Amino acid sequence: MRPTERGTDVSDADQGWEDESPERLYVITGGRSGVSGKSASLDLVTLIVSKTGPRPGMQPEHATIMRLCHSPLSVAELSAYMRLPISVLTVLLGDLLSDSHVIARAPVPPAQLPDRALIEAVIHGLQKL
Amino acid sequence: MVREGSSPGGSRPASVLAWFVPAAVTAVVAGVATATVPSQASTPVVWIGVVATAAVAVVTGELARRGRVIAELREQDVTQQEVLARQESESVRLSTELLPELVARLGHGEFPEDVLASMGEQLTRHAQEAGLTPEFTAAHEAVLRSMLDAVVAEEDLRDSAQRAFVNIARRVQAIVHQQAQELREMEDRHGHTPDVFGDLLRLDHGTALIGRLADSIAVLGGARPGRQWSRAVPLFSVLRGAMSRIIDYQRVELHSVSEVAVVGPAVEPLIHALAELLDNATRYSPPQTRVHLTAVEVQSGIAVEIEDGGVSMSEEARKRAERMLEQAQQGIDVNDLGETPRLGLAVVGRLAQVYNFQVSLRTSAYGGVRAVLIVPQDLITTAPATGRAHGIGASSGPLTARTEHTTPAPATAGPAQAAPPAAVRPVSAPVPAPAAPAAPVIPREEDIRDDFMDDLPPVTERSATGLPQRRRKTRATAPVASPAPPAAPAPVTASPAPAPDDAPPVQPGMWLAAFQSGLSGESQTSAPAGASGVAGAARESDESSEKSE
Numbered sequence: 001m002r003p004t005e006r007g008t009d010v011s012d013a014d015q016g017w018e019d020e021s022p023e024r025l026y027v028i029t030g031g032r033s034g035v036s037g038k039s040a041s042l043d044l045v046t047l048i049v050s051k052t053g054p055r056p057g058m059q060p061e062h063a064t065i066m067r068l069c070h071s072p073l074s075v076a077e078l079s080a081y082m083r084l085p086i087s088v089l090t091v092l093l094g095d096l097l098s099d100s101h102v103i104a105r106a107p108v109p110p111a112q113l114p115d116r117a118l119i120e121a122v123i124h125g126l127q128k129l
Numbered sequence: 130m131v132r133e134g135s136s137p138g139g140s141r142p143a144s145v146l147a148w149f150v151p152a153a154v155t156a157v158v159a160g161v162a163t164a165t166v167p168s169q170a171s172t173p174v175v176w177i178g179v180v181a182t183a184a185v186a187v188v189t190g191e192l193a194r195r196g197r198v199i200a201e202l203r204e205q206d207v208t209q210q211e212v213l214a215r216q217e218s219e220s221v222r223l224s225t226e227l228l229p230e231l232v233a234r235l236g237h238g239e240f241p242e243d244v245l246a247s248m249g250e251q252l253t254r255h256a257q258e259a260g261l262t263p264e265f266t267a268a269h270e271a272v273l274r275s276m277l278d279a280v281v282a283e284e285d286l287r288d289s290a291q292r293a294f295v296n297i298a299r300r301v302q303a304i305v306h307q308q309a310q311e312l313r314e315m316e317d318r319h320g321h322t323p324d325v326f327g328d329l330l331r332l333d334h335g336t337a338l339i340g341r342l343a344d345s346i347a348v349l350g351g352a353r354p355g356r357q358w359s360r361a362v363p364l365f366s367v368l369r370g371a372m373s374r375i376i377d378y379q380r381v382e383l384h385s386v387s388e389v390a391v392v393g394p395a396v397e398p399l400i401h402a403l404a405e406l407l408d409n410a411t412r413y414s415p416p417q418t419r420v421h422l423t424a425v426e427v428q429s430g431i432a433v434e435i436e437d438g439g440v441s442m443s444e445e446a447r448k449r450a451e452r453m454l455e456q457a458q459q460g461i462d463v464n465d466l467g468e469t470p471r472l473g474l475a476v477v478g479r480l481a482q483v484y485n486f487q488v489s490l491r492t493s494a495y496g497g498v499r500a501v502l503i504v505p506q507d508l509i510t511t512a513p514a515t516g517r518a519h520g521i522g523a524s525s526g527p528l529t530a531r532t533e534h535t536t537p538a539p540a541t542a543g544p545a546q547a548a549p550p551a552a553v554r555p556v557s558a559p560v561p562a563p564a565a566p567a568a569p570v571i572p573r574e575e576d577i578r579d580d581f582m583d584d585l586p587p588v589t590e591r592s593a594t595g596l597p598q599r600r601r602k603t604r605a606t607a608p609v610a611s612p613a614p615p616a617a618p619a620p621v622t623a624s625p626a627p628a629p630d631d632a633p634p635v636q637p638g639m640w641l642a643a644f645q646s647g648l649s650g651e652s653q654t655s656a657p658a659g660a661s662g663v664a665g666a667a668r669e670s671d672e673s674s675e676k677s678e
Contacts, residue, residue, distance in 0.1 A: 022362060022370030022400055024309075024337055025316055026330040031379050033327030044321070057385070060365060085320025087327075 025084070028061055029091040042090045044076040047105040050096075061092050062101075069102055148193045152186035215259045223269055227252070228276060241281050248273055295350035301343035302355050308336050334373075341374040341408075344401050345472045348479050354401040361390040361510050364424055364431065370396075371403035372422070377411040384423040389431060395484055395508040402480040402488075405473040406435050406500045414439025414497050421495075429487075430506045437497035442490065447498075450490050454478040477502075484508065 049072045054063035061082065068081060079089045096102040159178020166174050227248060234244045249270050256266040312333045319325040344354040362370075365386045372378040391399055410420045418438035425432055442450065453474045481488045485505045493499035 021366055022358075022373070022396065023366050024333050024370075024373040025313075026334050027369045027373040027378055029330070031330065031334075033323050033330055079320070085316050085326065087320045087323050090323075 298347035305340040374404040410437035438495040439497040
């Protein structure tokens with residue numbers, strides 16, 4: 001496992017990505033592009049939670065996902081933090097899912113939030129105050 | 130001619146004698162004949178005798194002169210033979226010693242003028258010792274000079290050819306680099322459409338292969354392999370960078386890698402050398418076999434091992450390969466590469482020479498070839514590299530937040546850590562406080578987050594700073610949701626329910642518990658304290674269950 005680069009990373013956050021890494025994305029995914037497999041069911045707002053911490057011997061990206069997903073994170077967020085395209089992430093998550101290192105959960109369905117009329121009523125009520 | 134007077138001097142009395150004796154004998158015989166013949170015949174006899182004597186004297190005189198000339202000529206012949214032999218040996222020396230020396234010295238990069246001056250001096254000294262004519266020496270010097278000119282001209286030609294090589298390679302590299310960058314942007318843009326993304330990956334791969342070829346040409350032309358890296362790059366990234374430049378990267382199995390970084394200037398050469406070795410390994414082993422790539426620390430640096438399960442090299446082939454490496458270390462002649470150039474080893478050798486890599490090829494335990502490349506210690510830095518490899522620095526989002534905390538240090542990401550929560554708690558609790566009047570339900574949300582994040586404070590913070598859009602939305606709608614009876618929690622329970630199926634579903638459970646308690650229980654003002662209590666309890670059980678895992 002790589003040590004997490006704490007302080008240094010912050011300063012790097014604004015650096016251009018291309019300057020940073022000699023490895024290309026296809027090496028990270030092993031040539032897969034996430035067309036098929038278990039990862040197909042993932043979408044941008046699927047929440048990912050890791051079951052454990054990163055394990056030694058994991059690919060760094062897997063380890064990072066495990067670390068980040070200690071709390072539930074959506075696929076989109078993971079993609080943003082790791083600066084990897086969604087497809088790469090779905091491939092990586094597919095690996096972790098099939099080894100059941102992480103759990104994927106459907107996001108809170110927005111339709112099941114309180115209905116619009118109620119919200120409007122509350123807003124009106126508040127405005128009248 | 131000059132020596133005519135001196136050398137035949139010894140033989141002169143003999144020749145005079147030889148010239149005298151026949152004439153004298155003839156004269157005596159004539160006298161005797163004159164005395165013995167009757168007196169009336171004596172007069173003609175005397176005349177005949179005189180004539181005969183004179184004739185004999187003339188003939189012998191002529192003979193003697195010729196004999197002398199012949200002797201002189203012989204003498205001359207001998208001396209000239211000697212000169213010839215000396216000249217011959219000098220010519221031999223020119224071809225066997227001087228010219229090779231000239232070429233060798235030029236090869237070592239001495240200036241042609243210097244070489245010619247010192248060689249000319251040597252030549253004249255030798256000529257004087259050997260007694261050769263200045264003309265001969267001058268001729269030899271002319272030979273040397275024209276030889277030198279030819280070599281220099283050839284060298285110039287090769288230099289300009291190499292420069293042309295490098296120039297073209299540089300242009301290709303620039304295009305490839307540009308292309309790779311654009312591809313990367315496209316990959317980001319089309320990351321959500323797997324079909325396009327897959328195609329982009331293939332294009333990307335092809336581009337990387339072209340880039341490697343251009344790098345090889347540049348290296349053979351005596352230039353650097355390609356782009357410069359201004360900062361150290363983790364070895365793991367370097368190895369994967371090497372993998373990304375070969376065709377069969379999927380067959381390469383990357384094993385344990387020591388956690389070091391490679392200093393910037395050595396990154397590209399190392400990637401390139403390893404890519405060539407990996408290419409060799411994958412190319413000369415059966416397609417279904419794996420190639421193993423490991424990097425371990427050794428006394429002298431880092432040893433990167435590439436092992437394939439292909440056909441083993443015969444001892445002879447191995448020797449040839451190593452010889453090729455060695456030759457390449459002394460410099461590559463582009464003309465020597467042949468029609469179907471096997472650039473790989475030549476490139477590796479060249480890079481090894483410039484950057485002090487040690488490369489050796491041995492028979493692998495798998496039967497194939499085991500290539501070991503040792504990166505010297507001074508190209509390794511133990512400090513964690515600042516270069517962010519994919520995913521390695523991926524905690525950047527949370528990290529930005531973490532540095533804003535006052536007590537961030539002990540909050541590590543270790544899942545089983547018991548101590549951090551105590552430190553984290555005070556941090557996360559005050560954060561929502563200022564926001565509380567505006568959005569009363571925030572504390573509750575904090576609790577929810579806290580359960581997961583008891584040792585990942587940044588995420589807590591992040592929700593407060595409202596970094597991700599999604600969470601903001603939840604918070605905005607939450608106030609309305611709280612008065613609404615179990616409407617809000619219910620769907621939440623429903624959705625995660627299928628997920629925690631087999632494994633210890635600690636966190637989801639806790640999440641729910643905290644959520645519900647936060648919803649149902651506390652008043653708005655007391656929310657932080659109560660909630661944190663609940664969350665604390667939840668966390669404890671969380672931890673214990675995690676430890677038991």
